[in-house]
Amino acid sequence: MFIDTSSLMHPNARQVILTELAPKLQSNGNKLIVLDRVVGELEKHRAAIHPGAEEKVAAATRGYELLLELTRLGLLEVKGADAPQPFADQLFKTVFTFHMTRHPLTLITQDISLMVDILGLQESKAIQYIKPIAVVTITPQGLHPVSPEEAEFRYQRKMARLRGTPPPSQPGAQPMGQPYGQPAGQPVGLPAARPTAVPLRPPQPKAPQGWETLTEGPQEPEPEQQATVRQPFAPPMVVYQMPDRPRAMSEALMPVTLDLETGSVLTGSKGVQYRLGRCLGEGGEGEVYETSNPKLVAKLYFPSHLTRGRLEKLLLMVQRGLDWKHPDAEGICWPTDLLIDAQGKFRGYVMPKAKGKTLNTIFIRPELERHFPQWTRLDLGELCVAVLKKIRFLHASGVLIGDINPRNFLITSEKEISLVDCDSYQVEGYPCPVGDVQFTPPELQGLDFSKVLRRPENEAFAVSTLLFMILHVGKPPYAQVDGGTPAENIRNMHFPYTVGDRKGSKIPPGPYRDIFSNLTRKVKDGFLQTFDKEHKDQPRLSVEEWLYLMEGYAHAIRQGWVSGDLFPEGAKQLTVEDCVRMGIPFRAILCKDCGGDFVLLQKDEERMIREGRMLPDLCPDCRKARVARRQTGGGGTAYRVTGAHTRTAPSPALGHQTAQPVPSWRPPGQAPAPQQRATAPVRSTAGQRPMPPRTPQPQPPVVQTNPNGEGLLQSLLRSLFGKK
Amino acid sequence: MRDLHLSDLIDNPTPRVPVCLCLDISPSMSGRKEWGAAPDIKGVPIDEMNTGVQLFYNILREDDQARNSAELAIVAFSGEAWKVREFETVSSGSVPPRLELDTVKGGTSLGAGVDLALQMLEERKEQYKQNAVEYFQPWLVIMTDGVPTDQKHLEVSKRCAQLVSEDRLVIFPIGIGGHADLSALKLFSPRRDPAQLATIKFPAFFEWLGKSVRRVSNSRVGTKVTLPNPNTWMEL
Numbered sequence: 001m002f003i004d005t006s007s008l009m010h011p012n013a014r015q016v017i018l019t020e021l022a023p024k025l026q027s028n029g030n031k032l033i034v035l036d037r038v039v040g041e042l043e044k045h046r047a048a049i050h051p052g053a054e055e056k057v058a059a060a061t062r063g064y065e066l067l068l069e070l071t072r073l074g075l076l077e078v079k080g081a082d083a084p085q086p087f088a089d090q091l092f093k094t095v096f097t098f099h100m101t102r103h104p105l106t107l108i109t110q111d112i113s114l115m116v117d118i119l120g121l122q123e124s125k126a127i128q129y130i131k132p133i134a135v136v137t138i139t140p141q142g143l144h145p146v147s148p149e150e151a152e153f154r155y156q157r158k159m160a161r162l163r164g165t166p167p168p169s170q171p172g173a174q175p176m177g178q179p180y181g182q183p184a185g186q187p188v189g190l191p192a193a194r195p196t197a198v199p200l201r202p203p204q205p206k207a208p209q210g211w212e213t214l215t216e217g218p219q220e221p222e223p224e225q226q227a228t229v230r231q232p233f234a235p236p237m238v239v240y241q242m243p244d245r246p247r248a249m250s251e252a253l254m255p256v257t258l259d260l261e262t263g264s265v266l267t268g269s270k271g272v273q274y275r276l277g278r279c280l281g282e283g284g285e286g287e288v289y290e291t292s293n294p295k296l297v298a299k300l301y302f303p304s305h306l307t308r309g310r311l312e313k314l315l316l317m318v319q320r321g322l323d324w325k326h327p328d329a330e331g332i333c334w335p336t337d338l339l340i341d342a343q344g345k346f347r348g349y350v351m352p353k354a355k356g357k358t359l360n361t362i363f364i365r366p367e368l369e370r371h372f373p374q375w376t377r378l379d380l381g382e383l384c385v386a387v388l389k390k391i392r393f394l395h396a397s398g399v400l401i402g403d404i405n406p407r408n409f410l411i412t413s414e415k416e417i418s419l420v421d422c423d424s425y426q427v428e429g430y431p432c433p434v435g436d437v438q439f440t441p442p443e444l445q446g447l448d449f450s451k452v453l454r455r456p457e458n459e460a461f462a463v464s465t466l467l468f469m470i471l472h473v474g475k476p477p478y479a480q481v482d483g484g485t486p487a488e489n490i491r492n493m494h495f496p497y498t499v500g501d502r503k504g505s506k507i508p509p510g511p512y513r514d515i516f517s518n519l520t521r522k523v524k525d526g527f528l529q530t531f532d533k534e535h536k537d538q539p540r541l542s543v544e545e546w547l548y549l550m551e552g553y554a555h556a557i558r559q560g561w562v563s564g565d566l567f568p569e570g571a572k573q574l575t576v577e578d579c580v581r582m583g584i585p586f587r588a589i590l591c592k593d594c595g596g597d598f599v600l601l602q603k604d605e606e607r608m609i610r611e612g613r614m615l616p617d618l619c620p621d622c623r624k625a626r627v628a629r630r631q632t633g634g635g636g637t638a639y640r641v642t643g644a645h646t647r648t649a650p651s652p653a654l655g656h657q658t659a660q661p662v663p664s665w666r667p668p669g670q671a672p673a674p675q676q677r678a679t680a681p682v683r684s685t686a687g688q689r690p691m692p693p694r695t696p697q698p699q700p701p702v703v704q705t706n707p708n709g710e711g712l713l714q715s716l717l718r719s720l721f722g723k724k
Numbered sequence: 725m726r727d728l729h730l731s732d733l734i735d736n737p738t739p740r741v742p743v744c745l746c747l748d749i750s751p752s753m754s755g756r757k758e759w760g761a762a763p764d765i766k767g768v769p770i771d772e773m774n775t776g777v778q779l780f781y782n783i784l785r786e787d788d789q790a791r792n793s794a795e796l797a798i799v800a801f802s803g804e805a806w807k808v809r810e811f812e813t814v815s816s817g818s819v820p821p822r823l824e825l826d827t828v829k830g831g832t833s834l835g836a837g838v839d840l841a842l843q844m845l846e847e848r849k850e851q852y853k854q855n856a857v858e859y860f861q862p863w864l865v866i867m868t869d870g871v872p873t874d875q876k877h878l879e880v881s882k883r884c885a886q887l888v889s890e891d892r893l894v895i896f897p898i899g900i901g902g903h904a905d906l907s908a909l910k911l912f913s914p915r916r917d918p919a920q921l922a923t924i925k926f927p928a929f930f931e932w933l934g935k936s937v938r939r940v941s942n943s944r945v946g947t948k949v950t951l952p953n954p955n956t957w958m959e960l
Binding site for chain 1: 734735736737738739749778787788789792800802806808819820821822823824826827828829853854855856857858859860861939942
């Protein structure tokens with residue numbers, strides 16, 4: 001007798017189990033078996049911290065305590081080690097499949113799909129002499145056995161609800177084991193023209209009276225449902241106006257004669273002195289130095305950029321500031337004071353020192369793996385959320401960033417970001433005079449930014465681009481095969497990726513196609529709507545909308561509805577619920593390795609039959625696992641990189657270069673060098689490469705077969721049950 | 725093991741700034757007057773040039789953006805032209821070689837050098853396109869201290885000038901020493917007059933070049949991309 005997570009979390013679980021089940025177990029000398037995996041799920045639910053999770057936490061805690069109580073009574077047995085299946089449900093099917101010829105089995109569950117599947121095991125044609133399988137569910141009235149017809153009926157009713165079609169009118173209207181789900185639009189309940197499977201066991205009696213009033217226990221998650229309660233956003237107390245016209249920023253130069261460098265002393269507005277420390281870097285407008293105040297850095301403009309307009313803008317920003325008490329204000333490196341040199345001339349400003357690495361350092365795969373080796377896709381999603389919250393705060397303060405680009409965002413973790421270069425922000429009509437061509441929307445390409453007042457919809461393009469690049473580890477949304485410069489690609493507005501039925505074209509090689517495919521549908525639609533010329537009449541997504549979608553995406557990853565791999569392999573796998581909801585004809589196939597269900601789309605099946613190919617009998621994960629085991633050293637990603645370029649081997653004459661730090665190159669034909677073309681760059685192997693070896697990606701667990709060739713299923717179940 | 729050269733195009737999606745150095749290694753670059761060096765040359769130009777190229781790589785390596793964005797290739801020429809380095813980013817860790825003089829062939833085929841450089845630039849652009857990597861218009865830096873000894877440059881310079889006027893190439897023609905043929909260099913560059921390197925201030929030139937590439941890598945538009953002041957190396 002097994003029990004699953006859904007039943008353990010049922011509000012009535014404790015009462016029903018202890019009063020009805022426990023005495024029976026005691027008199028039979030049996031125990032209730034709970035899989036290790038189920039305990040893990042309870043612990044995970046208990047630890048949930050997102051808003052709205054309180055009920056779940058309470059239910060999981062109750063379930064856990066029930067288990068403890070059963071253990072005290074000597075009625076509980078915990079079985080199993082970690083299994084490769086992500087969900088305990090698939091494990092139940094595997095376990096039941098293995099044991100159903102040996103013992104009668106019972107499962108206590110609230111999960112309707114699982115009921116159907118487990119009871120459906122009895123119809124298996126390949127296995128003979130199946131012992132009785134029963135499914136029991138918890139109701140307010142107590143334990144209630146569920147017949148196959150009833151399970152099927154409840155499943156159809158649930159599917160109908162998801163689809164929005166009328167529910168079936170009576171149990172038994174649909175025979176079990178239908179090959180394809182009904183496409184949307186056809187009423188459920190039409191008798192199927194397919195022969196029903198002949199059950200090996202005698203048919204169960206009809207469902208007992210009063211089944212209509214059964215509760216179903218904790219609701220199963222709806223795909224892409226938002227489970228988080230949005231935290232209300234407090235409007236900031238410091239606000240800048242947003243006029244319609246840009247202010248003319250005076251270009252009048254304010255000449256200076258003093259050269260500034262490390263050691264120079266500058267003064268702030270109240271007489272505070274700052275000595276310049278190390279130069280941290282330079283940008284297009286000036287240089288940034290550490291100061292004698294370790295918390296502050298100084299930005300000093302190049303003489304060519306010291307204009308009266310800049311001074312006026314900075315005066316406004318320094319005097320008014322931002323609502324520093326607001327929770328989202330942290331990390332914004334706003335000018336806090338102006339700086340004057342020893343001759344009393346304006347030179348720049350001080351701001352809080354930013355911490356972390358610029359976003360563009362994680363926009364290269366080896367760099368991301370080096371700096372954040374533990375990151376998964378969830379961290380990328382949460383980073384998007386953190387970035388959006390900061391931008392929302394600035395917009396609500398009446399400030400537009402204007403020059404959104406990865407070099408202006410620094411991160412120490414997926415939740416802690418700093419924003420720099422704030423002096424270029426657009427405030428109260430003072431424009432943002434700079435921009436990064438990759439983040440500039442088509443309507444602003446080529447314009448003189450010092451004369452343009454940006455609007456939120458212009459900014460929306462840059463925000464969307466940044467989000468896309470975060471999720472795709474630096475790949476810009478318009479990068480495509482046969483593309484051109486960033487400006488050309490943006491003007492063409494060709495978004496290359498596939499979204500649903502909209503086929504992409506010129507899709508970049510590499511992991512990007514699969515990353516995009518494994519996003520939630522809403523996020524993909526959001527990118528399509530914002531970027532593609534076919535949708536240019538639709539508004540770009542706002543910061544609020546993106547925040548909602550990104551929180552949903554993070555939630556979907558936590559729930560396991562979409563891949564959490566940084567670099568997913570393979571396109572997103574549709575689930576049974578996805579197909580039913582979207583009305584895509586499909587068939588569910590049992591994987592012969594892991595016993596889990598996977599979807600085979602009708603159109604794919606027809607194509608395979610046409611091409612004379614064998615239909616799959618392994619789910620995609622197990623297929624990959626088998627391929628990985630076959631390759632020596634495990635699988636690595638193997639992108640087909642186009643370009644026939646090959647390295648020629650280094651010539652012997654240069655081969656001895658490893659001894660010298662700098663190789664030399666001599667034109668061919670010179671005595672005494674041998675006659676060869678020196679086309680190959682010389683790589684000194686003496687540890688010159690700054691790029692460290694790749695840290696291994698967290699791979700989905702691959703189950704190894706035993707050396708004596710035992711099957712996956714057998715070794716798994718052996719570890720669960722020992723000798724039986 | 726994947727070809728790292730091309731896997732970089734997949735794993736590093738930074739828009740590229742391809743820069744090709746097209747460098748004269750004819751005998752006169754030794755500074756020896758009997759080998760054709762101009763009277764105003766002091767020291768050994770090719771040594772200084774090598775030092776300058778090392779400095780160039782270092783400057784790019786120091787900038788977080790440029791090290792992943794700038795891609796460098798080196799072409800050397802005297803009477804004919806040779807590929808010394810294929811395009812790759814400095815973050816790949818490769819060290820530029822010290823060029824040695826051609827002491828056998830002699831001659832100065834500006835045309836052969838630029839022709840090879842243009843060919844390499846075209847090929848690299850093709851690889852960018854096939855791998856969906858964005859790029860900025862390429863830079864071609866030509867440095868020569870002499871007069872072309874063949875006529876190849878007449879045809880090549882037309883192609884070059886055409887690319888420049890279509891905004892598909894940015895060119896920096898540099899003459900070294902009193903014997904450099906600036907009028908020949910001018911043929912390549914309709915928009916920018918050839919500059920004369922003040923004696924042998926190669927390191928200063930390459931430092932300027934490095935900073936300029938860094939600014940482009942950081943791809944600011946809106947303000948004119950102010951290149952640093954060339955007075956550190958230019959003969960005025």
